[in-house]
Amino acid sequence: MKQVSTIDAIRAEVTGLKSQGKTIAFVPTMGALHKGHLSLIRLAKEKADEVVVSIYVNPEQFGPNEDFGSYPRQMEDDLNACEEEGVALVFTPNDKIMYGSGKKYFRIELDELNAHMDGGSRPGFFEGIVLVVNKFFNIVKPDYAVFGQKDIQQFQILSRMVEEFNHDIEMIAGPIARANDGLALSSRNAYLNDHERKAAPGLYRALKYVEKQIRDGVMEPGLLLKHQQDELEAKGFKNDYLNVFSMENMQPVEKLKSGKKYILAGAAYLGKTRLIDNIILDL
Amino acid sequence: MKQVSTIDAIRAEVTGLKSQGKTIAFVPTMGALHKGHLSLIRLAKEKADEVVVSIYVNPEQFGPNEDFGSYPRQMEDDLNACEEEGVALVFTPNDKIMYGSGKKYFRIELDELNAHMDGGSRPGFFEGIVLVVNKFFNIVKPDYAVFGQKDIQQFQILSRMVEEFNHDIEMIAGPIARANDGLALSSRNAYLNDHERKAAPGLYRALKYVEKQIRDGVMEPGLLLKHQQDELEAKGFKNDYLNVFSMENMQPVEKLKSGKKYILAGAAYLGKTRLIDNIILDL
Numbered sequence: 001m002k003q004v005s006t007i008d009a010i011r012a013e014v015t016g017l018k019s020q021g022k023t024i025a026f027v028p029t030m031g032a033l034h035k036g037h038l039s040l041i042r043l044a045k046e047k048a049d050e051v052v053v054s055i056y057v058n059p060e061q062f063g064p065n066e067d068f069g070s071y072p073r074q075m076e077d078d079l080n081a082c083e084e085e086g087v088a089l090v091f092t093p094n095d096k097i098m099y100g101s102g103k104k105y106f107r108i109e110l111d112e113l114n115a116h117m118d119g120g121s122r123p124g125f126f127e128g129i130v131l132v133v134n135k136f137f138n139i140v141k142p143d144y145a146v147f148g149q150k151d152i153q154q155f156q157i158l159s160r161m162v163e164e165f166n167h168d169i170e171m172i173a174g175p176i177a178r179a180n181d182g183l184a185l186s187s188r189n190a191y192l193n194d195h196e197r198k199a200a201p202g203l204y205r206a207l208k209y210v211e212k213q214i215r216d217g218v219m220e221p222g223l224l225l226k227h228q229q230d231e232l233e234a235k236g237f238k239n240d241y242l243n244v245f246s247m248e249n250m251q252p253v254e255k256l257k258s259g260k261k262y263i264l265a266g267a268a269y270l271g272k273t274r275l276i277d278n279i280i281l282d283l
Numbered sequence: 284m285k286q287v288s289t290i291d292a293i294r295a296e297v298t299g300l301k302s303q304g305k306t307i308a309f310v311p312t313m314g315a316l317h318k319g320h321l322s323l324i325r326l327a328k329e330k331a332d333e334v335v336v337s338i339y340v341n342p343e344q345f346g347p348n349e350d351f352g353s354y355p356r357q358m359e360d361d362l363n364a365c366e367e368e369g370v371a372l373v374f375t376p377n378d379k380i381m382y383g384s385g386k387k388y389f390r391i392e393l394d395e396l397n398a399h400m401d402g403g404s405r406p407g408f409f410e411g412i413v414l415v416v417n418k419f420f421n422i423v424k425p426d427y428a429v430f431g432q433k434d435i436q437q438f439q440i441l442s443r444m445v446e447e448f449n450h451d452i453e454m455i456a457g458p459i460a461r462a463n464d465g466l467a468l469s470s471r472n473a474y475l476n477d478h479e480r481k482a483a484p485g486l487y488r489a490l491k492y493v494e495k496q497i498r499d500g501v502m503e504p505g506l507l508l509k510h511q512q513d514e515l516e517a518k519g520f521k522n523d524y525l526n527v528f529s530m531e532n533m534q535p536v537e538k539l540k541s542g543k544k545y546i547l548a549g550a551a552y553l554g555k556t557r558l559i560d561n562i563i564l565d566l
Binding site: 007011100103104105106107108109110111112113130134135138139141160161163164165166167168 | 290294383386387388389390391392393394395396413417418421422424440443444446447448449450451
């Protein structure tokens with residue numbers, strides 16, 4: 001495994017692999033790798049000959065009051081984990097390499113797709129993700145890019161970017177990796193104290209409960225969702241959203257229809273830690 | 284020479300050329316090819332093993348009251364010209380291939396660089412250019428892209444896009460091709476009647492006059508420019524702008540400094556035809 005930090009170096013390495021006729025799958029990460037990331041790396045290895053992982057905590061996707069400063073960083077552990085998984089290249093740029101030091105003149109703006117869910121709660125979040133991933137795609141030029149379903153809105157927005165910007169890349173979503181008690185794995189779970197950690201799977205249980213009711217025929221789940229939010233509050237969560245969204249444009253949907261795909265998704269705080277989770281409904 | 288119209292086809296052809304170890308230079312055009320375009324194609328051939336030309340009148344870069352409908356289209360002549368110049372591939376997509384038929388969620392916005400010159404006079408013009416060229420770059424994935432200096436603001440903005448988006452492409456500017464009387468060649472010159480055509484080189488003469496005065500030491504050319512605008516109006520032009528702009532951020536500059544680069548540029552109408560021209564000042 002090689003670790004490189006400059007754009008010229010990663011391009012040279014990728015060009016080298018491609019000139020041997022190898023296909024490339026790219027797994028962009030912010031480090032603090034857990035079993036969820038490792039499952040994405042394994043999925044990447046199934047799809048392509050070689051895997052490139054990026055480790056970069058992208059400042060552009062954090063709001064001024066968010067956890068950019070405290071976001072977990074553990075480069076040595078991450079590199080060891082990548083090596084064990086048979087990753088070919090790890091790209092570890094710094095901010096200067098990614099964004100330079102001068103003024104940025106270009107902005108990529110999004111309509112509608114980021115109006116609700118995490119986009120609604122975190123202004124600038126998806127603009128920051130789109131900015132950095134568009135750059136990564138042009139730097140690494142992979143054949144495949146692998147992202148987790150946990151960040152379903154990210155996956156849908158980036159898939160749309162690939163389409164509208166004509167990136168020659170196949171987007172692949174990896175399933176949500178969960179702890180034994182159902183909690184979706186996340187680098188931010190490290191923030192939870194013991195008490196919060198015990199309560200944390202409540203979000204997934206709420207989603208599972210709503211999912212079952214919908215599969216049993218509840219096609220207007222508004223009251224049901226409201227009730228589950230009350231239950232979560234009673235368990236110590238502070239709700240951000242818990243709702244059903246259109247798979248196409250990620251707008252909230254009040255009345256579900258058979259034959260359609262939806263995202264049942266929730267975000268809630270336990271203390272200062274923001275948890276997200278989702279279930280895809282193919283009705 | 285091959286003409287292809289779909290994204291899959293152009294990608295397959297370019298991949299074929301690259302797999303033979305060939306470098307690619309890309310010359311995006313809106314067709315109606317004149318000697319200016321041909322000089323860009325020749326420059327492209329000097330830089331790379333093979334040349335790809337796109338011919339596509341991009342609706343996104345025309346305003347509602349501009350000349351999209353009447354813009355000259357002469358595909359057969361253009362293809363013959365490309366063949367004579369030894370172009371390897373001509374990409375001739377239609378609107379559906381370039382933009383699909385559904386809603387577009389992504390916008391690329393620009394700060395400052397498009398506030399003056401043609402960007403100031405043509406709202407949405409450079410957003411439309413950036414939109415289509417970003418797509419072309421991801422579709423064709425050339426090693427070089429060649430644009431004319433006549434559209435100097437376009438060249439500067441796209442160069443900045445290449446930098447901020449990390450396109451792995453070297454931008455090359457070709458010098459302005461001119462008629463014997465100095466008029467910058469342009470597909471829109473076809474709109475000029477005999478009378479207008481005779482007056483048209485006046486714009487370049489005004490720029491040359493101002494250039495000489497600046498080279499002779501006039502470092503605050505405001506009055507000089509105003510006077511030249513009056514002269515142009517007297518010759519039947521309707522002025523849009525005639526000014527000196529910063530090479531870096533394309534803002535108007537009142538007081539010039541030695542050791543700096545500027546763009547001395549003008550745009551003016553003759554009848555309904557909008558002419559542009561420029562001279563780069565390296566003081």
